[in-house]
Amino acid sequence: SVQCIGTSATMATEGTLAARNQAVAAVASRLFGQPVDAQHIVTETLQRQTPHDDLPSREVLAEAIDGGVPEDPDFGSLRAHPVSRWVELTLGLEWSDGRWVRALPRTIDAASRELAEQSGRDANRCRDYLQGFLLAAYRCHDGDGKPLFAFRLHQFISGANTLYSTLEPEGRRSLDLTGQQFLPGDRERRFYPVHFCRQCGQEYHPVWRARTAGGEELTPRDIGDRSHDEEEGSYGFFLFDPARQWDDEDPDKYPENWLEEKKGEIRVKSSFRKFKPQRLYVEPNGHCTHQGEEGWYIPGSFRFCLHCGAAYAARGRDANRLIGLSGEGRSSATTVLTLSALRYLLEQDDELSADAKKLLGFTDNRQDASLQAGHFNDFVQILLLRGALLAAVGEAGEGYLTDSVIAQQVFRKLGFDRSGEEYLENPQARGPGRRRAEESMRGVLGYRLYFDLRRGWRFNNPNLEQLGLLSIDYEGLDELCRDQAVWETLPFRGLAAITPETRERVLRLVLDAMRRSLCIKSRYLDPNQQEQLRNRSYQYLKEPWGFSEEEQLQEAGVLLVGSRPQGRQNRNLVSGSSRSLLGQELKKRTLWGGDFEHIGEIREKVYAQLLGSLLQALTGYGLVEAVELEGGLEGYQLLGEFLQWKRATGVPASAGGRPYHVENAYFQALYRTVARLLGENQRTLFELEAREHTAQVDAEDRSQREELFREAKLRVLFCSPTMELGVDIASLNTVYMRNVPPTPANYAQRSGRAGRSGQPALVITYCAALSPHDQYFFQEPVRVVHGQVSPPSLDLANEELVSSHLHAVWLNETRKALPRTVNAMLDMQSPDNKPVLDEYRQQMDTEKVRDATARRGLNLLRMLGEELEPAQGIWLAAGIPLGDALANWLQRRVNGAFGQFDQALGRWRELYAATDRQLQAAHAVISNPAASERERKAANKRYQEARIQQDLLLNAGSGNNADFSTYRYLASQGFLPGYNFPRLPLLAYMPARRGKVGRESFLARSRFLAISEFGPLSLIYHEGSQYRVKRVILGVRESGGLDQPGLATEEARLCPACG
Incomplete structure (x- = not known):
């Protein structure tokens, strides 16, 4: 007789040991199809370590x-x-x-x-x-x-929760973190969520505005909640303004794109007037009365900050513009925590073996694993780049670095002059090839260093200047400010009377604004040089250090004295008008200090002359260069060769009157540490690379990663639940969970991957602040660490489950081995529906096969026995004996088995027909002499994509684990049992990327997940890369043809009674 042996997580059902064993036996009996007695269940026997049986006194x-x-x-x-x-x-x-x-x-x-x-x-x-x-x-x-003792330590870490405040001025308001609606003991004081401007820290309260019987009222809302129709204006933001700093009638307070000039007067455009801030007086209970505190209500989405002027487009999420107590996301938190754990293992731990110094991360979502791997690798690269820059400026001979040497010095600090393993496509290259590769790497580094000067491009990862670790000075600026002769000749006469100190402060404001907008003339930002650099990078460098294929390089910007012309979409044109951020700063009295009397009120008519004079002075001294643009426009660029990159003292920089600094002791210490390690030629960070491990990764790649992870040559692996069991990863002591798993059983499996064979372990679980599931277990961690594992529910009365097993019996009785590829059993010469070849039909669709299948199928159904009783009245006939109902159902299924087999191949036929149509359409464009070069180039790209997709369908040169191998395909279509594949999945074609792990493939997702993940313009994360859904592969229309426009649709009628 067959011996059935299995292992199980402990069924922590209520009751005695015997009751728990009985629960395991019941599950095993259903799983194996044979009775398993509870007395045959073997549980663990624990041995004592200490010699005495009683507790010490x-x-x-x-x-x-x-x-x-x-x-x-x-x-x-x-x-x-x-x-x-x-x-x-x-x-x-x-x-x-x-x-x-x-x-x-x-x-x-x-x-x-x-x-x-x-x-x-x-x-x-x-x-x-x-x-x-x-x-x-x-x-x-x-x-x-x-x-x-070898304990497993479980560490739960939570993100910061939302801050709540009563609607009262600073000093009188009450704060709360628990999300209560009212101040305890006082229902007249309501709590409202608080969010802060990312640029200046001004607080705002997301609110609903509604009319009640008692008048208008503001009630709290979540920042992500909004009306379906923004025209209603029922949602918005409120902020206090007791000092009346905001003036809704002052045009200079509004963003530049809000304003227009009519009849010589600057005013707010009519399309924006409904979104103007409105003065309100609000009491602590939210009622709007004249006895309340004064403030401003901003209707609709958050479009600009009333304090610092930072402006945003109407589209986008308010949560990206305003932050709560913490701006961290799950990805950022995971990257920082895993990096900290790995640095400890590699730099400080001296007890673990070398192959145990690694980390296994878990997440519930396949895409999250890919996203997290990419996020981690990107973070490490930024860390190395900035750390190398900090180390380089710290050792600069003259106290600073310039444009001509900075890329070389960073290249040297990264150790690339000694080893090319990390960045060279061919590390063994010598002679001219090696020199050109190194020159290309220095060019890429130079570009990334300038690109990193941009303001606020990474909210949660401030750059060195924001942290006060780097300062940028300008050669000759001090000399220019003291050269009185220059200032005497400028059109704006008042500049000649101000002190050199004031001139330096003002000019530094202008130069910093140009630099942070990348209005810099440098070979690294020149589009012609960039194209050459991109080609060399493609030839000599590998990602992530080289440019990726789809990376859009940022070109140098150009500062205009006025506004950008209407209709000009050039993103490189930077406005310097009086209503820009630069203009608002230049008009502030505090900028000029005691010299403001010489300048006077800077109004619209004199502003252009003021900024023009400042740029004229800078141009005359060679710090800035005038640029002629199309349409007679003139702009300005800062010359990169006059920038001086210096190591700062740790005092953060400022941007005129607006704060530019970020008080972040963690990142300051981190970058200093990285700079020190690079200065000591330590390569620890270069060992840190993350990869994903999911069911969508090619089997060969997945096996290779498992081997590298076992040997700790791959230090970080982010996994979907595929790694919960069944994969040998050797010694492991650290597990990270990106979220609290759905059930205690999942937590037990994942945490159990660490600390085997009597070794201690650390299990870190991140609990997102806005996830109720995570926060519940953060408050009650014991419930998930030692939670009860319920016996699994096995629904054996599932028609699709029984049918797929019956089909497997039928396929076995045909005695016809299926070929490795689907196309090998289809008539591919047929122009229409590609029918199954006669040799398969004649052997598979016979009376002999049907009779044999019916006999074995009946035995299969009898094994299930009473398990199928709930199916009567659903997919088995009701009102007759169960045996008769099973016989009737079995006969229908057996008779239609070949038809079901043929129908299961329909999806493959549709995909093949779609790729064939794409090939023909693209070839028609390529062969058309009237097509433009751009059209032929795009058509050629579509042609190559279709060829690759067709190769995948034909399974050319692939093994049995290919996406469209015959048995795997039939399992995915639900014809055969396939518990490890999504049933009837939606597929997304993923192009390969040069230099990346991974290859062309179809990504399969369950339909209920794909409906959101594969939607139009959705982002898909795969192999650490980001893809966007751009087109849909349509099947052949059942009626009509390719000449009919629009998507194929079906008509359905809805019952008004039951829906």
Whole structure:
């Protein structure tokens, strides 16, 4: 007889050991199809480590704690220590049903309090002692090298929650983090969420505005909630303005694109007037009355900040413009936490073996695994680039670096002059090829260094200048400010009377604004040079250090004295008008200080003359160059050769009157550390690369990554649940979870990947602030760490499940082996529906096959027996005996088996027909002499895509694990059992990327997931890269032809009674 053996997570059902074993036996019986007795269930037997069976007395515990943690103890003495006994009998084991079982997990705080109660010592002292003792027990090994105790430490980390505040001025308002609606004990003071401007920190309250019987009222809303029709204006933002700093009648307060000039007057455009801030007086309960506090209501989406003027387009998410207490996302938090853990393992830990210094990360979503791998790798590259720059400017001989040497010095600090493994497509290259490759790498580095000067392009990862670690000076600026002769000749006469210190402050404001908008003349930002650099990068460099194929390079900007012309879409034109951020700063009295009397009120008519004079002075000294543009326009660019890159003291920079700095001690310390490590030629960070491990990764690539991860040559692996079991990853001590898993069973499987064979382990779980699921278990971690694993529900009365197994029986009875590829059993010469070849039809669709299938199929159904009773009245006939209903259903299914087989091949036929049509259409354009070069180039790209897609369908040169191998394809279509493949999936074609891990493939997703993930213009993350859905592959229309426009549709009628 067949012997059935399986392993199971402990069924933590309520009751005794016998009851739990019975639950396991019941599941096993249904799974194996044979009765499994509860007495055959084998559970773990735990062995004691310490010699005594009772807990130590209060006096003994107190004396042991007073004596301190033993220093360098031997295994025998520590094993006999009283606290060892207490630890084992309290934290490790408990007596139940006449045997030792694992104790419920405890937090360190709870265990410390328990030790304090039993010893009579202070709880904080017991906490310190317990932590030290557990570490000592981990370091103390027996003769086999196993530690005395090997606990699994579970660390739950939460993101910052939303901040709530009452609608009262600073000093009187109350704050809350728990999300209460009202201040406890006072229902007249309501809490409202608080969000902050990313640029200046001004606080705003997202609110609903509604009319009630008592008048208007503001109520709290989530920042992501909004009306379906913005014309209603029922949602918006409120901020207090007790000092009346905002003036809704002052045009200079509004963004430049809000304004127009009519009859010599500057006013707000009619299309924006409905979104103008409105003065309101609001009481703490939200009612709008004249007795309330004064503030402004901003209707609709957040379009600009009333404090700093930062402006945004109407489209987009308000959550990206305003942040809560923390701007971190799940990806940023995961990257920082995993990087910190890995740096500790690689730089400080001296006890783990080399192959254990790695980290396995889990997430529930396949796309999240790919996104996280890409995010981590991108973060590490930025870290290395900035760290190398910081190290280079710190060792600059003259105290600063210039455009001519900065790329070379960063190249050297990265160690690229000594090794080319990280960036060269061919690391063994020598001679001219090596020199050109190194020159290309320096060019790419130069571009990325300038690109990183942009303001605020990474919200959660401020650049060196924002952190006060880097400063940019301008050669000759001080000399220009003191050259009175220059200032005497300028059109704006008042500039001649101001002090050199004021001139420097003003000119630095202008130059910083140009630099942060990349209005810089440099070979790294020149479009012609960039195209050459892109070609060389493609030839010599590999990603991520080289340019990716789809990367859009930022060209140098050009500063205009006035506004950008209407209709000009050139993104490189930067407005310097009086209503731009630069213009608003130049008009501020505080910028000019005591010299404002010489300048006077800077109105619209004199502003252009003022900025023009400043740029004229800079042009005359060679710091800025005038640029002639189309249409007679003139712009200005800062000359990159006069920039001086200096190491700063740590005092953050400023941008005129607006804050530019970021107070972030973590990143300041991180970049200093990286700079030090690079200065010492340490290559630790170059070892950190993350990859994804999901079912969508090619089997060969997945196997290779598993091997690299086993040997710790790949340090980070971000996985979907595919890694929960069944994959050998050797020694592993650190597991990270990007979110709390759906069930305790999932948590047990994932956390159990670390600390096997008696080794300790660290399990880190990130709990997002806005996820109720995550936050619940952050407050109650024991429920998921030692949660109850419910017996799985197995629905055996599922028609599709039974049918797929019956089809497998039918396919076996045909005695016809299917070919490796689908096309091999179809008549590919047929111009229409590609029917199944006669040799397959004649052997598979016979009476003999049907009779044999019916006999074996009946045995299959009898095995299920009473499990199928719930199906009567659903897919089995009701009102007749179950046996008769099964026989009738079986006969219908067997008779239609070949038809179902043929129908299952329909999706393959549709995909092949779609690629064939694309080939023909693209070839027609390529062959058309009247087509433009651009059209032929696009058609050629579509032709190549269609050829690759057709090769994938034909499975040319691939193994059995290819997406369209015959048996895998039939399983995905639901014809055969295929528990590890999505049934009837939607497919997305993913082009390959040069230099990237991965190849051309179809990405399969379950339909209920694909409806959102594969929607129009949706982003798809795969192999650390980002793709956007641009087109849909349509099947052949059932009626009509290619000449009929529009998508194929079907008509359905809705019952008005039941829907």
